Amino acid sequence: MQRRARTYLTGVALAVMLSGGLTACTGSPEDEGGEDTKAGSSGAPDSSAPPGRYRTLPEPCGAVDLSTLKKLLPDAEGAPQGSSTPGKGTASGDEESPYEGQPIATYDTDRRAGCRWKSTNSLATRNLTVDFERVVSYDPAVSDDEQAQLLYDERAGQAEIPTESEPPADEEGGEGGDPADEGGKSGSGGSGEDGGSEAADSGTDGKGGGEGGGDPGGEGEKSDSGGGSDASEEPGGEPSPSSDADLSPRTLDDIGDNAYIDDQLDTGDSGVHRDITLVFRSANVIATVTYDQWLTDKRRTPDSAELQEKARSVAEELAADFDDN
Structure with missing residues (x-):
């Protein structure tokens, strides 16, 4: 009887330990995943520019x-x-x-x-x-x-x-002369x-x-x-x-x-x-x-x-x- 009792108690202890370990294993990814989702959600919406005001054109x-x-x-x-x-x-x-x-x-x-x-x-x-x-x-x-x-x-x-x-004209060119003039003309195309x-x-x-x-x-x-x-x-x-x-x-x-x-x-x-x-x-x-x-x-x-x-x-x-x- 004592041997059976010890065997039963040992089995119960192992079951408790295993269930606790499984709970810890399954809980950790959820916590980590929550942190990743929050970090991702904070960056993604901010990087998406808003749409334009007008969706159609007048006749x-x-x-x-x-x-x-x-x-x-x-x-x-x-x-x-x-x-x-x-x-x-x-x-x-x-x-x-x-x-x-x-x-x-x-x-x-x-x-x-x-x-x-x-x-x-x-x-x-x-x-x-x-x-x-x-x-x-x-x-x-x-x-x-x-x-x-x-x-x-x-x-x-x-x-x-x-x-x-x-930019101002004096910031575009070099040290003067024709190259500066040509640079000013080429830079007038805007962005x-x-x-x-x-x-x-x-x-x-x-x-x-x-x-x-x-x-x-x-x-x-x-x-x-x-x-x-x-x-x-x-x-x-x-x-x-x-x-x-x-x-x-x-x-x-x-x-x-x-x-x-x-x-x-x-x-x-x-x-x-x-x-x-x-x-x-x-x-x-x-x-x-x-x-x-x-x-x-x-x-x-x-x-x-x-x-x-x-x-x-x-x-x-x-x-x-x-x-x-």
Whole structure:
């Protein structure tokens, strides 16, 4: 009996020891796993950038008010009418209005959308183009807004317009001379790894919006001041603003998150025309307004101040709509 009792007690003791060991073994990985999960959870969400504010784009042909279009495009109702899409410029009745605009074909209207308008009379041809691009970052460490900023800086650099991200000129070059000048030019491209080709495409699209004839991308010089006075003589034109205003290509502080305006005058064989390009960023959307005027009289030049003011009025209207959404 004593031998059986000792055997029984020994078996019980072994069972208790084994169960305790198993509990300790199974408990340890859970504790360690909890620490790893916490460490991982603290790092992963922080490294993922937030999505952009805008998931869709407005309908571009309906984005500009009719009253604004009539100011920018005098005599548009007398111009040849093409295909159009109803928008803010829709006229009453069954006839299509040239103020409805012509949509620009894109593969995905949630990522890229545009519209163009045209006005022609005996003195001049005017073209207005509006382009929207919603920027999406595929790098989890870079937000959509940050990617849009990189693309905006790239385009501003291509237009040779200084941006906040560019270092001062005295920090870019070496000890002077031609190498420093070349370095400054090469550094004006801004940043952004994948924005170069898109920026080039956008510039082509913006200039290509003009249908007044010739090649808008021909050789020309950036204008530092307004030239000509055709606006007051052209039917529907308006007096130009004061000549004291700064008309050089520059950044703008009161449109969207970032904005710049570029002004180019071309007096080549294709015709005399002035092209105004205003680009602004609102969160993860980049909007481009291109407004140009072609003159039939090559002895005169389009008025820079008037064209800039009208392009700016369109951009301010579009930026306000983005702010409201």
